[in-house]
Amino acid sequence: MMRPSLLMIAGLLGMLAFAQDPPAPLPESNPETAPASDSKPASRPRRRRNAESTSSQAKAESRPTDSPFTAIVDATIWPVSAPVIRRGTILIFEGKILDVGRDIPIPEGAKIIDGKGKHLSPGFIAMRALQTFGGGFMARGDESAADQADPYNIRMQMALASGITTAMEGGSPTPTGTLAGFIGKHTYGSIDGLGIRDRAVLWVQYGTTEPLRSPFGGDPIAPAAPSDQSGKQQTRDLLKRAVEFRKARAAFVADPAKAGKAPTADENTMNFVKALDGEVPVFVRASTRTELADVARLSEEFNLPITVTDATEAWASLPDLARGRLTFMLNPRQRPADGAEPRNRLLTEPSGWRPYNAASLEKAGYTFAVQPLSPTISTDGLPGRDLMALPIEACYAIRGGASDAAGLASITLNPARLLKIDDRVGSLDIGKDADILVMDREPLDYRSFAEIVLVNGRVVYEKDKSSFFNHIPTDRSTPLKGNWWRDR
Amino acid sequence: MTLIAMASGSKVGRLAIVALFVACVAGSVAAQERMLALHVGRAWTVSGKPIDDAVILLENGKITRVGSAAEVEIPETADLLENPTWHVTPGFIHAYAAAFGMPTGDFSGASNSADRQIATDVKPMSWEVITAAAKAGFTRLNVVSMGGGFAGQGAFVHPARKQNRDPRADDILAGSGSCLAMGFDPKTSSKKFFREALGKATKAREDAAKPKKSTKAESKPESSESAPSESKGAESKPSEAAKDPKLSPLVDVLEKRLPGILGIRAPHGLLHMMPILKEFPAFRPILLLGPDCWRSLDLVKELGVPVILPTASVLRADTDIEIPTAVRFFDAGIPVALVPENPAPAFTGFAYHLAEVVRRGVSRDDVLRSVTLTPAEILGIQGEVGSLGAGKSADLLVWSGDPFAPSSRLLRVMVAGTVVHDSEEAP
Numbered sequence: 001m002m003r004p005s006l007l008m009i010a011g012l013l014g015m016l017a018f019a020q021d022p023p024a025p026l027p028e029s030n031p032e033t034a035p036a037s038d039s040k041p042a043s044r045p046r047r048r049r050n051a052e053s054t055s056s057q058a059k060a061e062s063r064p065t066d067s068p069f070t071a072i073v074d075a076t077i078w079p080v081s082a083p084v085i086r087r088g089t090i091l092i093f094e095g096k097i098l099d100v101g102r103d104i105p106i107p108e109g110a111k112i113i114d115g116k117g118k119h120l121s122p123g124f125i126a127m128r129a130l131q132t133f134g135g136g137f138m139a140r141g142d143e144s145a146a147d148q149a150d151p152y153n154i155r156m157q158m159a160l161a162s163g164i165t166t167a168m169e170g171g172s173p174t175p176t177g178t179l180a181g182f183i184g185k186h187t188y189g190s191i192d193g194l195g196i197r198d199r200a201v202l203w204v205q206y207g208t209t210e211p212l213r214s215p216f217g218g219d220p221i222a223p224a225a226p227s228d229q230s231g232k233q234q235t236r237d238l239l240k241r242a243v244e245f246r247k248a249r250a251a252f253v254a255d256p257a258k259a260g261k262a263p264t265a266d267e268n269t270m271n272f273v274k275a276l277d278g279e280v281p282v283f284v285r286a287s288t289r290t291e292l293a294d295v296a297r298l299s300e301e302f303n304l305p306i307t308v309t310d311a312t313e314a315w316a317s318l319p320d321l322a323r324g325r326l327t328f329m330l331n332p333r334q335r336p337a338d339g340a341e342p343r344n345r346l347l348t349e350p351s352g353w354r355p356y357n358a359a360s361l362e363k364a365g366y367t368f369a370v371q372p373l374s375p376t377i378s379t380d381g382l383p384g385r386d387l388m389a390l391p392i393e394a395c396y397a398i399r400g401g402a403s404d405a406a407g408l409a410s411i412t413l414n415p416a417r418l419l420k421i422d423d424r425v426g427s428l429d430i431g432k433d434a435d436i437l438v439m440d441r442e443p444l445d446y447r448s449f450a451e452i453v454l455v456n457g458r459v460v461y462e463k464d465k466s467s468f469f470n471h472i473p474t475d476r477s478t479p480l481k482g483n484w485w486r487d488r
Numbered sequence: 489m490t491l492i493a494m495a496s497g498s499k500v501g502r503l504a505i506v507a508l509f510v511a512c513v514a515g516s517v518a519a520q521e522r523m524l525a526l527h528v529g530r531a532w533t534v535s536g537k538p539i540d541d542a543v544i545l546l547e548n549g550k551i552t553r554v555g556s557a558a559e560v561e562i563p564e565t566a567d568l569l570e571n572p573t574w575h576v577t578p579g580f581i582h583a584y585a586a587a588f589g590m591p592t593g594d595f596s597g598a599s600n601s602a603d604r605q606i607a608t609d610v611k612p613m614s615w616e617v618i619t620a621a622a623k624a625g626f627t628r629l630n631v632v633s634m635g636g637g638f639a640g641q642g643a644f645v646h647p648a649r650k651q652n653r654d655p656r657a658d659d660i661l662a663g664s665g666s667c668l669a670m671g672f673d674p675k676t677s678s679k680k681f682f683r684e685a686l687g688k689a690t691k692a693r694e695d696a697a698k699p700k701k702s703t704k705a706e707s708k709p710e711s712s713e714s715a716p717s718e719s720k721g722a723e724s725k726p727s728e729a730a731k732d733p734k735l736s737p738l739v740d741v742l743e744k745r746l747p748g749i750l751g752i753r754a755p756h757g758l759l760h761m762m763p764i765l766k767e768f769p770a771f772r773p774i775l776l777l778g779p780d781c782w783r784s785l786d787l788v789k790e791l792g793v794p795v796i797l798p799t800a801s802v803l804r805a806d807t808d809i810e811i812p813t814a815v816r817f818f819d820a821g822i823p824v825a826l827v828p829e830n831p832a833p834a835f836t837g838f839a840y841h842l843a844e845v846v847r848r849g850v851s852r853d854d855v856l857r858s859v860t861l862t863p864a865e866i867l868g869i870q871g872e873v874g875s876l877g878a879g880k881s882a883d884l885l886v887w888s889g890d891p892f893a894p895s896s897r898l899l900r901v902m903v904a905g906t907v908v909h910d911s912e913e914a915p
Contacts, residue, residue, distance in 0.1 A: 134756070140678070148675045150756040152783055154805040189783070191759050379806065467807045 058118055058438050058451045067109035069093055070457060072436065075115025078443055080122055080405075080413045081427035090120060092434040095193065095456035100428055113438065113452065121408070121443035122427050123165025123435035123455065124390050125415035127329055128375040132159045132167050132387075133184055139198040145170075145182035146195025156186045158377045160461035161468040162388045163443075163450040165435040166196070166416075166425050173205035173285060175231040176238060179271045183419055185435065188460040196421055202275050202282045207232045207294045232294070239302045241265060242272035276304060281420055283329070285309045292317040299324030307418050310334065312353060315360040327418050328368040332358045332396035358410070359401030369418050370394045370410040379468070391444050398444070407444055433457075440474045447476065523547045524905070525562045527570035532577040532891070534861045535875035538853075544576060546882045549904035554876045577856060577891050578875050579627025579883035579901065580838070583796045583825040583863035584669075584749060584776050587621070588613060588645060588660070590633045595671025595751045597636040598681040603733035604640030606633050607664035612655035622647035622901045622909035624828070624835030627883035628662065628873055630863070632669035634751065636677040638685070641737060641746070642666040644869070646883075647901070647908045666867060668737045670773060671751040674760040682761075686768045689738040693770070696739075741773065747867055748773035749796065755783040762787060774866050779829075782813040785820055794823035794866045799841040801848070812848040818858075825863040826855070843892040852892055 070092040077085040079100060091099040091106065106112070126132070134150030150156075159167065164186065171181035180203060183196040248263035256262075265273065275282045286295040287310040299306045300323040308314075309329045314321065334353065354360075361368050370393050377387040384392060390411055398407040416426025424433050434457035441448040449469050453461035464470045524546040531542035531554055543560040545553040553560055562568060586592040589611030610631055612618060621629060632642040644662035648655070672682065741748035750773040752758050758781065765771060772793050777784060779800040788795055801812040817824045826845065828838050845855050864874025873883050882905040889896040901909035 134675075141680075143678060143680065147679055147760060150674075150754065151759065152755050152780075157805065191756070467804065467809075 058114060058440075067107065067111060069098075069107045069110035070113065070434075070454075071104075071106045071110045072113040072115045072120060072438065073106070075118045075120045075438070076442075077120045077428060078122075078408060079428040080409055081429050088120075090428060090434075090436065092436075092454070092457040095434055095458070097428060097430055097432050097434050099430060115438060117440075118451065119439045119442050119448075120428065121163070121437045121439060122412040123425065123437055123453065124163045124411045125369075125419070125426065126159070126164045126167040126375070126387050126390060127369055127371055127415045127419065129159065129164070129167035129169050129377070129387060130155075130375045131169070132156050132164070132186060132377060133169055133182070133194075139182065144195050144198050146184055146191065146198075149184060149191060149194055151186075151188055151191055151194060155377050156188055157461070157466065158379065158468065159387060160186050160188055160453045160455075161450070161463070161466055162377070162390060163437045163439075163453065164387060164390060165437075165453065165455050166421070168200060168419060171201055171203045171283075173203035173283070175205050175234040176268045177235070177271050177275075177282075178203045179274075179280065183421060185425075185433075185455050186460065187455050187458070190458070193456045196424065200280065200419065202271050202280050204235055204282055204284045205231065206235050206284050206286070206298060207291060236298070236301075238268055238272050239276075239298075239304065241269045242276055243302060245269060245273050246276060276302065278305065279420075281305070281307055281418060283307045283309055287312045289313045289317045289320070293320040296321050296324035296326060299326055311361075312357065315354045315357045318360065318364050321364070321366070326366065327414075328361055328366055329371055329415075329418060330358060330361075330368055331371050331373055331393065332400055332402075333393075334373060355396075355400035357400065358397035358406075362397075362402045362406045367414050367417060368397075368406075368410055369415040370397055370407075391448065392446060395444055395446065404444065449474075523552070523563055523566035525566040525568045525570075526574075526576060526886070527557060527562065527568060528574040528576050528886070529572045529889075530575045531876055532575065532853075532856055533876040534578055534853075534857055535877050541572070542576070544876065544884070546902075546905050549882050549906070551876060551878060551880045551882050551884075553878055573889055574899070575887040575889060575891055575896070576876070577885045577887065578860040578880075579873065579885055579903065580625040580859040581825075581863040581867070581869075581874060582621070582626045582629040582827060582835075583774075583867065584751075584827050585621075585626075585629040585631050585645075586634045587629065588617070588631050590631060591635070593634055595634065595636045595673040595753060595757075596676040598672075598677040599635070599637045600685060600734050601633075601635070601640045602638035602668060602735070602737040604633070605643070605664050606631060606640050606669075607643035607661055609633075610643050610645060610657050610661060612657055612660050615650045615655055618647050618655055618660060619650060619909055621645075621835060622903075623898070624838045625859075625885050625898055625901060626835065626838075627885075627901060627903045627908075628864075628869070630666045630867055632667065632749070634669070634671060636671045636673055637681060638734070638738065639669045639671060642669055642749075646903045648903070649906055649908050665746065667747040667749050667774075668741050669749055669751070672757055672761055673753065674757050679760065679764060682764050683767070685735075685738060686742075686764065686771055689735055689742055690768060690770065692732075692735055693739050693742055742768075742770040749776055750774070751776040752781070753778040755781045758784045758787050765791060774825075777813075779813045782811050782816050785816055785822075788817070788822055789820055794825065794862065796825045796827055796863075796866075798829040799826050799838075799845055800829050801844075812845070814845055814858075815848045815850055818845075818850045818854055823862050823866065824858045825866060826858040839891065839896075839898065840894065843894065846892045852890075856891070 072090045074087055077088040077090060077100060079085065085101060088100065088102050089104040089106065090097060091104055132155045134148065134153045139145045166183065166185050168181050168183045172178060179199045181201040182198055183200045184194050185196060187194045245263055245265045252259040252262055274280045282304060284295050284306050286292045286308050292308065292311060292314060295306055295308055298304065303325070305325040307327045307329055311328050311330045312334055314328065358368055358370070372386050372390055372393045374386040394407045394411045397410055398404060413422060413426040416422035425435050428436065434454055436454045437450040438452040439448050439450050449463055449472065450461065451463045452459055526544040528542055529540065531539045531544055533539060533554060539554065539556050541557045543555060543557050543562060544551060545560065545566065589609060590606065627646055629645045630642050631645045633639045641664065643664045644666050645660045646662045648659040737746060740746035752761060752775060772791060774794050774796060775788060776796040779798055779802045795817055797814045797817060799814055801810045803809065804811055814824060814826060826842065828835050828841065842855050842859065846852055861870060861874040864870040873881050876884065882902055884902050885898055886900040887896050888899050897911055899911050900907055
């Protein structure tokens with residue numbers, strides 16, 4: 001081989017004749033090295049895609065069609081708001097439920113999803129979720145948090161695989177109330193129809209002297225209030241001003257000439273006005289019997305509907321709770337945060353937790369929604385504690401004595417009511433969003449998986465095309481797919 | 489010659505060669521009048537078919553003739569370099585290099601620095617940095633500043649031959665106003681900011697079109713032979729936009745006088761940008777996408793814009809299934825300009841990364857085009873560089889064999905006929 005530098009020198013010096021090694025042959029010609037007839041990328045043929053996987057599970061679309069209608073037929077429907085419908089049909093049009101029931105005429109050409117042997121449930125709702133919309137985001141100025149959402153992120157995929165179609169993210173309580181939290185839908189792969197509401201909940205910290213802990217345990221998320229009474233007083237002062245404002249406003253509306261100027265109020269007061277108007281829900285944490293009684297009295301005094309989070313000792317506080325307009329967001333197996341001193345020794349020996357906490361609330365006529373111990377979602381860590389096991393969490397309420405209906409409602413219709421989004425989601429009713437789970441078993445069966453998930457009438461998850469559960473066969477008598485890691 | 493070759497194993501011999509080289513280069517300015525003939529195993533013209541047993545004639549820093557040895561006669565007076573195993577390709581063009589002193593951050597936030605000319609800030613750093621680009625095969629780099637919003641106008645840079653002094657910016661600068669660099673990150677960049685800026689620019693454009701109807705005919709920029717940096721004809725510029733230096737580059741992008749490159753790293757970024765792109769149909773920037781943007785394929789197809797992509801593949805979330813992002817864009821027939829994964833001048837191994845794309849099923853021709861003619865076209869400099877053809881600048885790479893074979897070495901890099909990297913000379 002000639003040394004290139006020598007060749008260069010030779011060239012520059014104009015030495016035209018020089019010794020040369022015998023020429024090496026060019027690489028053998030093959031289809032890749034052969035000159036292409038056209039160098040434009042467009043000329044390349046499409047490569048073969050992975051062959052369609054074959055399994056016995058429900059298929060989203062049996063045949064492609066341009067029809068605006070989708071029908072899920074021959075399925076067991078769990079509307080939540082009504083009794084179960086056997087061999088029923090759900091007809092979907094423009095993202096909404098057009099009809100539910102038996103013997104529903106299906107328009108010509110509608111996309112058909114065969115629901116034979118399948119169970120249809122409303123999409124589950126996570127009242128507290130972490131990063132299913134991409135994380136670390138919030139409403140900014142007049143832009144919605146939905147403007148920052150990442151509908152491709154893996155936690156959204158996991159949430160859908162777990163049947164969760166709607167979630168709320170963000171918000172932490174203060175004595176003066178924080179209007180925060182974004183409610184959105186897991187519209188995987190699209191931002192159309194993702195956002196439902198920004199600044200969705202008024203978070204109030206009321207009368208807690210201890211450092212504030214997450215309802216789900218773990219490290220404190222806020223330092224202790226300066227004093228029990230001063231924090232409570234702040235909340236009550238704001239509520240008093242809000243009541244005054246509403247009176248002044250009513251007077252102004254009734255007779256503007258007599259009332260003079262339209263009433264005004266600061267932002268914090270206005271937040272409570274919205275709460276008293278019923279526009280935004282109020283979330284207050286209360287765990288022990290003392291705290292629960294305090295919150296009930298607050299609700300009674302200002303006629304303020306409050307959603308109590310935690311409520312570990314609700315089972316022991318029913319007479320106190322009866323004073324207020326309360327609803328509950330709880331975890332059926334939550335105990336006081338690890339390491340915390342039992343706050344009401346008389347009642348909490350050994351832990352204050354009773355498996356029938358949720359059941360006792362149901363029997364007393366309260367609406368409760370169920371949350372897992374952790375608002376995160378992951379495939380690692382402690383199994384059965386986060387959003388991946390939301391339906392299992394509802395089963396703990398049933399195990400403690402709650403009815404099956406209340407169990408399913410606690411992760412569908414009840415959270416929708418508590419978040420004031422039950423006009424959109426939470427049950428399979430005519431006019432609501434078509435957020436539907438096609439499940440292989442009853443919704444709260446511990447072996448159940450969502451095989452198809454629709455959000456706004458669009459298929460956003462299919463078990464056999466996703467990497468999470470597609471190795472688990474619908475028919476459990478057959479073994480896991482052989483080389484399942486590769487096959488998927 | 490033989491004596492020197494024999495001695496080259498020793499240090500003295502090497503020094504002698506280097507000394508001889510310096511002498512040659514010093515003399516090469518005078519020798520530029522002379523014609524150089526390359527007689528090689530294959531010339532990858534990119535604009536046409538590869539030519540086997542090819543002859544390339546270079547004179548005055550330009551290519552004067554490319555053809556097969558049977559057709560092209562080598563003039564008696566020409567210096568001849570010949571080796572039947574060698575391959576020659578056009579020099580690589582880096583479509584988006586945040587290098588030479590430019591920040592390599594991200595696209596967060598949104599601010600308007602559209603009037604900023606990066607050419608004034610380009611730092612030649614060191615000869616090592618300059619030759620690093622040459623070693624990777626780059627003969628032309630579009631240097632940009634990364635950032636959210638409108639980060640500024642890029643500059644063309646080429647590697648230069650090392651000299652016995654510190655490098656200066658004018659050693660490497662090849663032109664200013666190469667493009668308008670933009671960035672969007674849904675988490676931190678306000679959509680409102682983009683809407684307002686584009687709204688203003690669209691209005692300025694419409695206002696300019698109203699009084700003078702003649703400007704309308706001029707606004708078609710498809711004169712493929714002229715670089716956009718040259719085409720900043722003053723007469724067609726809208727008067728109001730001209731008053732606002734931050735606005736006029738954006739108007740130029742809408743008028744397609746200036747290439748606009750919009751950096752969007754994550755696929756959901758494009759989802760959030762789509763309503764804005766639909767609102768402003770004249771705003772069709774080249775998209776600089778991250779390796780996760782295989783999901784954006786359909787949207788890019790819908791927009792009909794070229795993309796700048798790293799060579800990297802990604803793994804599908806929670807699996808070990810590889811998704812070769814660039815391959816999917818090639819498959820879809822979208823014009824692709826490939827760039828190294830790291831925007832900083834750490835270009836080492838770029839040829840191997842290109843070979844990886846070939847290995848995943850894209851043809852050699854397509855991959856080579858994606859680093860030569862396609863970036864030249866999207867930056868509007870295809871009349872000058874990007875292919876081997878008569879009249880083009882003599883920016884070329886001499887390889888010891890097939891450029892995508894791992895056994896091949898990049899022997900020599902030429903910019904306008906000057907050798908800026910020589911594998912024998914370099915350590």
